[in-house]
Amino acid sequence: MMKRLFVSLGALALASCATMPMAQGPATQMSQPKFPDAADSREVLFWNDETRSARFRAMEDYFAGIEVAHADEVRELPKGEPLGAATRSKVDGYLEAMNAAGIMVLQDGKVRYEAYRLGFGPEGRWTSFSVAKSFTSTLLGAAVKDGAIASLDDPVTKYVPALSGTAYDGVTVKQVATMTSGVAWNEDYTDPDSDVAKFLNIAPVPGESQVVTYARTLKRESPAGEKWVYKTLETGLLGLLVENATGEKLAEYAKHKIVDPAGFAGDMFWMTDLSGGNIGGCCVSLSLSDYARMGQFVLEGGQPSVPQGWFDEAGSAQVEFGGGYGYGYQWWTFPGGNYGAQGIFGQYITIVPDRNLVVAVVSNYPTATGEGLTKARRELWQTLIDATKD
Template sequence: MKGFWISTAALALAGCATAYDAAPVPEVAAAPPAVTQSMPEQMASMDPSDSILFWSDERRSAAFRDMEGLFPGLEVAPANRVRELPRAAGALPADVQAEIRAYMAQTQAAGVMALKDGEVVFEEYGLGFGADDRWTSFSVAKSFTSTLLGAAIEDGAIDSVDTPVTEIIPALAGTAYDGVSVGQIASMTSGVAWNEDYTDPNSDVARMLAIAPVAGESQAVTYARTLEREAPAGEKWVYKTLETNLLGLIVEQATGQLLAAYAAQKIVEPAGFEGGMFWMQDLTGGNIGGCCLSLRLADYARMGQFALEGGEGIVPAGWFANAGSPLVDFGERAPGFGYGYQWWTYPGDTYGAQGIFGQAITIVPEEELVVAIVSNWPSATSSDHRAGFRTLVGKIAAALDD
């Protein structure tokens, strides 16, 4: 399997500023954090039947906190200017704290952090996990990739969400993605057929990263060639992790940078991450846009705070308000729920990032509230656990609004 991996040269990103004693020192942007290659000594199998989706609870728990020990990826250093997260003067009521801890025990949560107005109102850890440790994100990474799409549009590297995908990735011409726009990829309304069944080792999501690489072609494009269209572009929503992988490739092609390097400039530094970020690569060396970056719990919360505050100067004005709105409304099948540009939307103008096995960042703009959680659920998905977390966020918001 090692022969399939393309070694990515280490990236060193640095900057400097000069000041003179006789003049005031102007405010300058901090240099982006350094980005380096990470390669494990013994890589995990890419056999779909041995996918992390089907690992034992114990094996998952060890892997979720050490993905860099199993898979190649890029390491981004902490921000040069760390955003402080001060402790709020008041604490959550004891009964709400007790409910959070009970939920954590019930769902095998490794950590929960809540920020109100950018201040920590709750922080708790479990499963032997701690404040200085990292945990994987799974599809929470999708919302990071969406943010990088916004940054690429702000930078002028991509004209708009209406740009045809084939203008940026010509290799998709003649595939099921011909005629699909960047925005339709971002909202998962391409009309391309897909199976995201996490319990099926033969599903598309289980097999897409195991497909044999083709020289000179992204693994995401290689798998996209196998897919067929089932509906006109823009008319049907189907959740597809491959489309976020393609979205990541779109950003990489447009900016000329791997996602981790671009994220160092556009997320890690401006959001002020305190710990390093690891982002997995696929068999062709590109970062996996739809999955598997690893952060400290507090840095997931910082990402939520960055989105809550709008990412001024990094993404277009109103980007998060639009990306976190129900561009796809689930209607009668799930009243009040929908999907934006790689963000899930919930009742009450709340939105968030969520990943399998219980990872999430939930943002409540009206209450200036961010709640981040990392977990090792016994199963990849659980509607009960997900609903329980939304209820918990609602109780936190209500308690802080009193």
């Protein structure tokens, strides 16, 4: 297991307008933006509060993507025993401090608390930012179960031959999944010249995925497997790998591997890049209840989509940061065996197996990340864990 550490904040892949056609099944359709000139992928990190609040719930109006129909059989989320008044008050205080738009708390698959703010409501969708990374990871597991990916120890070039001759030569699928490729990368959300701010604006080479085009510009800084650096591009590569292996767009594959078995009640929107592929590292949009359904699906093992025990591995620390924190296969890991999906500006699905607990939160943080916001989030989780003890 990887022990050395290089910590980088966050979670994001920016979105771009895709124009390439794609094959469409009856449950998917290409979505073109209503206001394509009103948003630029380079500007998402620097939108003001009002713009974020409006656009986070309508990203499909500004960016191209793929719409996926809700499940034919919706998973019901019955009401459970409400949290106590004192706990609800504390939770509401954290939500205000975090500028959260909504929270849903499930225990034993039942709703113990649900609240909405910032004009958001149960029927709306909110963007996920890097919560999408954990969706892509789950589709990786599905591709392994389907036999489309033989082994996580395979070289990524087996599934993405266009990476041959780049810094990703000799890197395994598992090393990309754990972000330990050794390839240099800058994920500074405050720097408009960082890799994360630029990679989805590069003009793709004709016939080539945009993420591969950008990967060609990168260099290696350490041997594969020895250093962890958070890189949104690598989830893009992981998504491309799954698309190549399965022959389906991520959104299409997600329809029958996540949306249907998890019983999503609403339609899903997943952004596409300039070369027409779904952005593996960002920008699924769902209702709050469907983020919670995703968490419940994962908590219960993700069957029948992924191998038995997949989340025991994917949701455990393949890279250790210290203090019980770490990183798995595109899942963040926390003390006590807990793990979750995280996106900048405050999007979360947190899974607490010992309590059979799922917490889904969507937010409009005043900044992409921040120590005070992280502290409030952790206090929120602890409050809910304490309140749901047997």
